[in-house]
Amino acid sequence: MAKRVRILIAKPGLDGHDRGAKFIARGLRDAGYEVIYTGIRQTPESIVATAIQEDVGFIGLSLLSGAHNELFPRIVELLRRENAEDIVVFGGGIIPDEDIPQLKSAGLRAIFTPGATLKQIIEFIESCQHDRNLS
Amino acid sequence: MARAITLIESGGSEGEALIDLLYPHFGPARIIGVTGPPGAGKSTLVDGLLTELRRRGERVGVLAVDPSSPFSGGALLGDRLRMARHAADSGVFIRSMATRGHWGGLTLVTTEAAGVLQAAGFTTVIIETVGVGQSEVEIMSAADVVLVVLVPGAGDDIQALKAGIMEIGDIYVVNKSDLPGAAELAAVLRFALRGEGNPALDESEHPDSGHADSGDPNTLPGPVHAPQIRLASALNGSGLAELMVTLEQTEARLQASGELDRRRRRRSATELERIAQAAVRGWLVDRGIVPVDPDQLLREFERDNRGPHRFIRERLEEAIRNGNRLSGGASK
Numbered sequence: 001m002a003k004r005v006r007i008l009i010a011k012p013g014l015d016g017h018d019r020g021a022k023f024i025a026r027g028l029r030d031a032g033y034e035v036i037y038t039g040i041r042q043t044p045e046s047i048v049a050t051a052i053q054e055d056v057g058f059i060g061l062s063l064l065s066g067a068h069n070e071l072f073p074r075i076v077e078l079l080r081r082e083n084a085e086d087i088v089v090f091g092g093g094i095i096p097d098e099d100i101p102q103l104k105s106a107g108l109r110a111i112f113t114p115g116a117t118l119k120q121i122i123e124f125i126e127s128c129q130h131d132r133n134l135s
Numbered sequence: 136m137a138r139a140i141t142l143i144e145s146g147g148s149e150g151e152a153l154i155d156l157l158y159p160h161f162g163p164a165r166i167i168g169v170t171g172p173p174g175a176g177k178s179t180l181v182d183g184l185l186t187e188l189r190r191r192g193e194r195v196g197v198l199a200v201d202p203s204s205p206f207s208g209g210a211l212l213g214d215r216l217r218m219a220r221h222a223a224d225s226g227v228f229i230r231s232m233a234t235r236g237h238w239g240g241l242t243l244v245t246t247e248a249a250g251v252l253q254a255a256g257f258t259t260v261i262i263e264t265v266g267v268g269q270s271e272v273e274i275m276s277a278a279d280v281v282l283v284v285l286v287p288g289a290g291d292d293i294q295a296l297k298a299g300i301m302e303i304g305d306i307y308v309v310n311k312s313d314l315p316g317a318a319e320l321a322a323v324l325r326f327a328l329r330g331e332g333n334p335a336l337d338e339s340e341h342p343d344s345g346h347a348d349s350g351d352p353n354t355l356p357g358p359v360h361a362p363q364i365r366l367a368s369a370l371n372g373s374g375l376a377e378l379m380v381t382l383e384q385t386e387a388r389l390q391a392s393g394e395l396d397r398r399r400r401r402r403s404a405t406e407l408e409r410i411a412q413a414a415v416r417g418w419l420v421d422r423g424i425v426p427v428d429p430d431q432l433l434r435e436f437e438r439d440n441r442g443p444h445r446f447i448r449e450r451l452e453e454a455i456r457n458g459n460r461l462s463g464g465a466s467k
Contacts, residue, residue, distance in 0.1 A: 004144075004208075004233075029209040034233045039216035046222035050215065053228055055137040 168278025173266025196252030240271030287316030
């Protein structure tokens with residue numbers, strides 16, 4: 001049996017708006033992935049601990065409160081500290097275009113803003129998987 | 136450890152070798168099974184048990200099983216959402232597992248994953264099944280002690296008399312005990328599971344009814360374990376301390392009677408049988424008797440069209456005659 005792709009969908013920060021995260025989780029389930037959902041208001045530390053215990057290949061972060069510039073890079077940094085930088089981190093939510101370059105340079109592999117389709121997210125995951133299988 | 140579980144879940148020879156390597160360290164940790172219908176509060180109850188067990192200094196591993204889609208193969212694993220306050224505690228390891236086509240309430244490799252946690256030094260392992268219906272009783276052979284979590288308002292006393300899930304519990308937890316009907320459900324369970332015809336009877340006639348009992352195994356009516364029935368509200372924490380006491384007494388009783396040992400031996404036997412079946416299937420696939428692709432097998436059957444039993448038997452006999460090699464060649 002092939003190794004299944006496991007994805008953590010996590011909500012850091014203080015906003016409780018999880019409709020988007022649940023929609024993505026459901027869509028990725030239908031695309032054949034095993035999706036672990038953390039629920040709202042998770043700390044970067046608990047998200048990283050969860051990702052490691054669950055041995056996921058991807059973390060999708062959803063945040064609508066505006067704290068993405070602090071919390072997203074913090075999570076990437078914590079993963080690095082745990083030698084888990086092979087986990088691909090992507091983000092989504094209300095994120096201004098001008099913040100995207102610095103998030104990417106901080107290690108976020110993709111940022112999906114309102115209007116992004118599920119198909120785009122799946123294509124992103126598949127292309128990362130493709131690169132992973134080559135390396 | 137997380138990687139080890141992934142390897143075992145993936146089901147290849149590497150995972151098998153790992154199991155053999157770790158097997159001597161599959162330890163004496165207790166395994167608590169938690170089962171019940173969807174939405175009964177299994178995960179929330181596990182969250183409460185985690186708090187109680189951590190207070191006692193236990194290191195706890197949790198295997199939380201949710202179903203895989205029969206269509207996409209994907210899964211939404213949401214049990215740990217209810218246990219979020221333990222996520223950053225290094226004394227707790229929570230792993231979500233998808234059933235991946237297995238239908239008994241657990242995954243194929245739950246027992247082996249529990250073994251990995253034991254080998255890593257966890258002193259208690261909790262296995263939470265998928266939300267079950269009436270007949271997913273696999274947890275019975277995977278755990279030392281089984282908690283069945285029920286909620287009021289889900290059927291009458293006939294449901295409680297049916298075979299299957301209503302027979303496998305050592306402890307029945309009436310969760311959401313603040314809802315109307317909780318006391319009535321507990322009474323129905325006492326009648327159905329313990330033969331107590333009238334819950335209003337003088338308690339002295341039922342020394343074991345509804346109390347954290349004396350712990351004396353001789354006070355039990357009937358066989359080794361008449362199940363215990365406890366009210367709790369996992370969400371607000373009421374009844375959990377009492378439930379832990381009942382759990383510990385039940386474990387002590389199972390150990391004293393030799394039942395715990397019998398269960399563990401039965402678990403090993405079940406595992407051996409499962410591994411043998413998987414090995415036989417691998418053997419059949421390797422020799423092309425059963426193609427990996429079920430459609431291919433069906434097409435060959437349709438060409439032959441002389442009855443399914445005869446079709447398979449003749450394939451098997453031909454493979455054995457030809458030195459384990461089917462004339463059509465292996466399908467891989």
